[in-house]
Amino acid sequence: MRNPLAVTRGLEPTRFLHSFPLVAFLIAALSLPASAAKKIIIDTDPGTDDALAIMLALNSPELDVRAITVVPGNVNAETGLDNALRLVSLAGRCDIPVAPGAQHPLFQKLITAGFWHGSNGLGNVQLPSSKCKVDPTFGPDLIIRLIHASPHEITLVPVGPLTNIALAVEKDPSIVALVKEVVIMGGSINGGNVNASAEANIFNDPEAAQVVFQAGWNSLVMSGLEVGNKAVFTPKHLDQLAKTHGPVNDFIYSVLKYLQTLTQQFGGTGVQMYDPSAVAIAIDATLVKVQPMHIDVETRGEFTRGETVGNRQGYNEHNTLHGDHYEIEGVDKVTPNTKVCVDVDAERFLQLFISRIQGK
Secondary structure, X not given: OOOHHHHXXXXXXXXXXXXXXXXXXXXXXXXXXXXHOEEEEEEEOOOHHHHHHHHHHHOOOOEEEEEEEEOOOOOOHHHHHHHHHHHHHHOOOOOOOEEEOOOOOOOOOOOOOHHHHOOOOOOOOOOOOOOOOOOOOOHHHXXXXXXXXXXXXXXXXXXXXXXXXHHHHHHOOXXXXXXXXXXXXXXXXXXXXXXXXXXXXXXXXXXXXXXXHOOOOOOEEEEOHHHHOOOEEOHHXXXXXXXXXXXXXXXXXXXXXXXXXXXXHOOOOOXXXXXXXXXXXXXXXXXXXXXXXXXXXXXXXXXOOOOEEXXXXXXXXXXXXXXXXXXXXXXXXXXXXXXXXXXXXXXXXHHHHHHHHOOO
């Protein structure tokens, strides 16, 4: 078949492409196979902002979503699994495995968040029953299997408590070296949102989070409250989304409208885009500024349990006991284990999100 662009200009395809190398490049780029997209696994506790994150991922050609695994957090495990299935069904993506994972945190009781996410976890927005079926594989086992199937190609995107990721690491530590990157939505180095110290995803399973942060990944990015609190979806952005329609568009609008109304009750100016931030970074890492530092998770403090503690100075003082007291005799270097997101190009992130949802 002749190139239609060439026909309109009276040129044969070969002469046209030789004459216009940029056009040839663009045609080749648009013809890239799906395998060129970044392979990701989303681990999620859907969750209103999880729903935003999932829909962003499913409507971004840069990403190849290989699986969605479900962890309890914003909602219990059963509700989370049902929500995940409804979301992929809405997006027409029953080809993506959706698998159940852990049923509770490692060592503490589950804390759900219907107060923030509505009785069904999706801002009380009712989605049709799913046409998709559950993958019977245990979530952490599915994560392990997919990593081994695509070594050095998988990016993990956990946007809930880190229970499933910790279980996968504990069962098969070899996956750590085989993962390309981990992009976590969770944590903060400037105070919490469930209390003065802790961010919700980390607070829901601090022991699991500590396992994940200390695992030794090739690259670990922490998109915490520093990003979400700055990337605020305002009424202006909501009006922008309201101009277009489609099943996904209208669902996301309804969820964001619910969250807008809720945040306004507490003096907020808009919706903090927490979970979508991790997906956006997987799409375009230039959206954020990062600072390497060593992160530990506090698991015992009465007031600080779940806090992500960042070592900004890169060392700890080394103390030696001399008689009845300790003396500082130098410092021990601390190696960074995390790229902490400390700033975000908020408007560019928000426009990326809107552009991927509009009209879908």
